Structures are given as C-alpha cells and as structure tokens.
C-alpha cells in the first residue's frame with residue numbers, strides 16, 4: 001500500500017491508460033478523483049469504489065477549459081481530498097498530411113494535449129503550494145516526444161507531446177524546492193481505447209508496428225503501472241524533471 005493516505009487526480013481517467021492507472025493507484029491505497037469529458041466518468045469512479053473499497057469520485061470537465069477544470073479540482077478536493085498525486089492522461093491524436101490539417105484541427109490537439117496538461121498542473125500545484133504540501137505530478141507524454149511515428153503522419157501530436165515532456169522539466173525545476181515533483185511518462189504503442197480503434201480500422205498496421213518494436217508486441221496499459229507507482233510514491237522522492245520511456249525498446253533502435 002505505497003499510496004495509502006494519498007489522493008490522486010487522473011485527467012482522462014474514465015477509460016484507457018488513465019483508468020488503468022487510477023485502478024493501480026487505488027490498489028495501492030490512494031483515494032481517486034477522475035476528470036473526463038465523458039459522462040461515464042462517474043460510472044468509472046463507482047467501479048473503482050466497488051473494486052478497491054477506496055473513496056473515489058468522477059467529475060465531467062473539459063481540460064481545455066481552465067476555469068471548469070479548476071472547479072472540478074475544487075469539488076473533488078471537497079468530496080475526496082486535496083490531490084497530492086496528479087496523472088494527466090487526457091489526450092487525443094489526429095492523423096493526416098500536415099499540408100491538409102486545418103487550423104482548428106491543429107489547435108484542438110495542442111489545446112487538449114498541451115494546454116489541458118498545463119491547466120491541470122496549475123490546479124494541482126495551486127492547492128499544494130498554498131498548503132505547503134508536497135506532491136507528485138506524472139504527465140502522460142509519449143515516445144512520440146522523441147521520435148517520429150510511421151507510417152501515419154501526426155505532426156500536431158509529436159509537437160504537443162514534445163512540449164508536454166519539456167513542460168514536466170520546466171515545472172519540476174520551478175517547484176523543486178517546494179516539494180512538488182514533476183515527471184513525464186512516455187509510453188510506446190499501447191493497446192487502449194484510442195489505439196484499438198486504429199487497429200480495427202487498419203489490421204495490417206498492428207503487424208507493421210509490432211515489427212518495429214524489439215519486444216514484438218504492443219504494450220498493455222498495465223505495463224505502465226510499475227513506473228507510475230514508483231513516481232507517485234515516496235520511493236522516488238529525489239526523482240524529478242525526467243522523462244521515462246516505456247516502449248518495449250522501440251526508441252532504442
């Protein structure tokens with residue numbers, strides 16, 4: 001129970017990687033606050049209560065709306081507790097030739113992946129700094145912060161995730177003396193709701209991607225759990241400002 005007595009906010013926690021990480025934190029004793037744009041975020045929180053017996057709640061909010069997001073943090077702090085762990089998993093991707101991407105499409109990816117992550121860090125840090133309490137923020141970036149995925153084109157995603165990893169370093173330095181650690185988690189190809197839709201639409205793509213991964217398989221959300229528990233817990237008290245890649249060796253070749 002390495003997170004007993006702690007409270008975690010997970011953005012994008014209704015499904016996919018965020019939901020798996022929320023369950024993993026709950027299994028280590030953390031209270032869980034979920035924020036998602038999907039209405040079923042409250043059902044996801046209820047399932048966590050039923051499975052792990054911890055306090056949990058879910059609130060619908062769009063991470064691109066800083067005021068709505070801060071209100072969600074406020075109501076969750078009252079209902080569940082002030083967060084000392086943050087996992088920012090809300091994110092989207094968009095594929096297409098860069099020359100054809102509209103300003104709205106480009107802006108949407110940057111708004112959710114980068115701006116939404118920053119607003120969540122602000123809401124998280126604001127309360128901890130005011131109370132003089134320590135915390136750990138884990139920003140879900142991507143191996144796409146470091147390499148260009150192929151064969152799909154996704155310039156906005158690459159740019160947004162590189163910015164998220166740099167944001168983690170920036171905030172880590174800014175908040176280091178005040179006890180708030182900030183690290184980026186950079187998953188490789190991971191089977192989630194997001195990627196399954198691409199696999200279903202392009203069955204050959206999975207074969208092509210797996211050929212490029214030294215481990216010869218896509219990751220499961222559960223493959224990220226060990227690193228996240230380490231980053232969330234006091235076991236990593238001196239670990240901040242880093243990007244940790246979990247990709248089956250993809251970026252090593």
Ligand SMILES: NC(=O)c1ccc[n+]([C@@H]2O[C@H](COP(=O)([O-])OP(=O)(O)OC[C@H]3O[C@@H](n4cnc5c(N)ncnc54)[C@H](O)[C@@H]3O)[C@@H](O)[C@H]2O)c1
Pocket residue numbers: 011012013014015016017018035036037038061062063064088089090091092093112116140141142143186187188189190191192193194195
């Ligand atoms: N799946 C992968 O292969 C992979 C690899 C590297 C990084 N990632 C990153 O992991 C994170 C989670 O991805 P996933 O694969 O679980 O995808 P997913 O689509 O299954 O989950 C993303 C969640 O974010 C929520 N969300 C989207 N926009 C939102 C908004 N504006 N406000 C609030 N919530 C919003 C969605 O409703 C969803 O619940 C993303 O940041 C993604 O970029 C995924």
